[in-house]
Amino acid sequence: MLQRTKIVKLLASEQPVEEVLIKGWVRTRRDAKDFSFIEVNDGSCLKNIQVIANNNLKNYEEVKKLTTGSSLEVRGALVRSQGGNQKFEIAAAEVVIYDMAPEDYPLQKKKHTDEYLRTIAHLRPRTNKYGAAFRIRSELSFAIHKFFHERGFRYVHTPLITGSDCEGAGEMFRVTTLDMNNIPHTKDGKVDYGKDFFGKEAHLTVSGQLNGEMYAMGLGDIYTFGPTFRAENSNTTRHAAEFWMIEPEMAFADIHDDMDLAEDMVKFCIGHLLKNSHEDLELFDKFVEPGLFDKLHNIVEKGFARITYAEAIDIMKKSGHKFEYTPEFGIDMQTEHERYLAEVHFKRPVIVRDYPKEIKAFYMRLNDDGRTVAAMDVLVPGIGELIGGSQREERLDVLLRRIKELGMNEADYEWYLDSRRYGSVPHAGFGLGFERMMMLVTGIGNIRDVIPFPRTPNSINF
């Protein structure tokens, strides 16, 4: 029984092969006098393989009707091509048609806009661009795991449903099994979550960090890589309600170890893609972001700039550049500031650290100056904030003081505080938005186009 061969393997062949079997979808068909050229793609790579279907095939009349999008298998010989655009092609001995795509197949053999393809997100992986994008997405995921695995980090699965409604990273989606048309109430008129599935309020996670820290305190170096949910009404090209995040956490590490890890990880992943996804990346360098390869090589080869928040403010003040929001110590950095630093001033990724404590989360470690925290953001050209991280506050008394200052409920964090009560150690970590990294490496400008089925406000099709 002849085994199916993936097209990527056939196209890499050095020699003709007497008999091969391929299965895939028709991208386009062109008729010649006594035969038909069929371009077949099976998703294993960007390129199609050209099939020569001669009129001596017993179902040639059917083959001549093959439309774009139809599915088939072809048995035949891999032979050297007479045409100039490909080394090998398949001289078909048998073509078995699985399914003929009717004339209303929505994908034409021409360029479609991203906006249109978003309306048929279930079919867009069959296009060159989206096929390439999602092969890259797969390869990038693998690179992330490879990077951490090689460094001895353990992969931890933190929960997606959480009982603490105060992780402090944005609006959360409620998880409930209560009947929305018949909600139970307590005596004082509030919703009685005691009758809900978990016996208390539950939400989808906005971050696995707090759980991740607990595992770093046991396993040393860990990372999470999973879906995250934010119910923010954000309508931008860089936000989705469901996205994937990578969150490493290192025990016995400070903010500088954290920055090193972030920079190494970004460089490793891009290096991996340059090596393993070159053909797919070429499409993006050619049609999506001219100069993409230069940008990626630049990131891998040059170090990231590293400055403090105070220095960043200073650079912007002295720049003479006109900002809509004037840079002053204490402000939260705006998109225009991040872009100026990464795109105009440094022209490469820049890590900003030591932010005023007022604009950062409670768990970030208070610096000796008493007014900044050991937080760091990695800003990259074109994207803005790619990574946000910090050294965590390991001193129980300082952490408790911060929780009080911010008016948070200490009782909600008892389990978290235990890590500071029993064998507390300096530790640090960060969060990386996986889709933003996808945007960085492909040049794709909209987060909706780097995630298979995007979820954004008012949009949950497919």
Added chain:
RNA sequence: UCCGGCUUAGCUCAGCGGUAGAGCAAUCGGCUGUUAACCGAUUGGUCGCCUGUUCGAAUCAGGCAGCCGGAGCCA
């Protein structure tokens, strides 16, 4: 959520007060080792929805919806 723009054939768009157009796709035919093939013909639209102005609205005004971009929030 705020600001701006867009919505006309399956797709991409033109038309901007006088009864709807192009290119591509599709369909049919022709030619051809072609390569987003080529040549010819045909099909295809209550111009997003509602209301108003006007003798007359795709075109002007108002409202609504959807989409796109920017901002905020952040990953």
